[in-house]
Amino acid sequence: MKKLLVAMLVAALCLSTLALVAGCGGDKNKDEAKSYMKKGDEYIDAVETTWEGLEEKQTEIATKAIGGDYSAFTGEAGTALKKEFEDTFTAIGKDIDAAYAEYKKITGLDGVQDYKDYAEKMMEAIELMKKQLTAAQTLLTKLSDALTALAQGQQVDLITMMMESEEMTMLQELGDDIDKLMKEAEQIKLDKKLES
Numbered sequence: 001m002k003k004l005l006v007a008m009l010v011a012a013l014c015l016s017t018l019a020l021v022a023g024c025g026g027d028k029n030k031d032e033a034k035s036y037m038k039k040g041d042e043y044i045d046a047v048e049t050t051w052e053g054l055e056e057k058q059t060e061i062a063t064k065a066i067g068g069d070y071s072a073f074t075g076e077a078g079t080a081l082k083k084e085f086e087d088t089f090t091a092i093g094k095d096i097d098a099a100y101a102e103y104k105k106i107t108g109l110d111g112v113q114d115y116k117d118y119a120e121k122m123m124e125a126i127e128l129m130k131k132q133l134t135a136a137q138t139l140l141t142k143l144s145d146a147l148t149a150l151a152q153g154q155q156v157d158l159i160t161m162m163m164e165s166e167e168m169t170m171l172q173e174l175g176d177d178i179d180k181l182m183k184e185a186e187q188i189k190l191d192k193k194l195e196s
Contacts, residue, residue: 033106033115034195040102040122043095044182047129050092054085054136061143065158070151073144082144089137096133100126114192121185125178132174139167 072081103119146156162168
């Protein structure tokens with residue numbers, strides 16, 4: 001009886017040791033999660049950099065238009081500018097989708113709950129980024145149409161049009177919500193000491 005009890009204790013210890021080694025998903029999953037998180041974060045960094053460049057370009061265009069310089073929006077220059085914006089939106093869209101795919105991989109792993117919490121928060125932010133991108137594209141189309149009208153001598157109150165635009169309001173609100181979610185995700189990363 002005593003031998004049986006010892007054997008059971010040894011077996012129980014072995015099982016608990018295996019569970020610890022496996023770590024509810026094990027180091028393998030942690031390394032995978034870390035790798036996916038790092039790739040996802042790199043795509044998000046690229047999105048933020050491209051978005052900042054886009055905002056600078058929009059400000060530059062609006063400043064020229066308000067100053068009465070329409071040369072950048074007409075003829076070949078206008079066509080090239082429109083293509084530049086379309087290419088930028090496409091690049092942002094691809095990076096957003098790629099980031100989402102990396103974070104989604106984390107949610108499919110066993111264990112690694114802290115990484116999952118981070119990934120889910122980032123995926124929420126990405127869903128809003130997609131909406132923000134759509135709003136920005138719509139706003140740019142409206143801006144482009146208004147600039148074309150101005151270049152043709154029509155009277156357009158560009159500032160009022162932009163400030164009263166539903167898309168402009170949406171961009172600001174979505175931007176605030178995205179910032180909040182990304183700060184929450186960053187806090188998870190700090191609190192749980194997730195390494196990227």
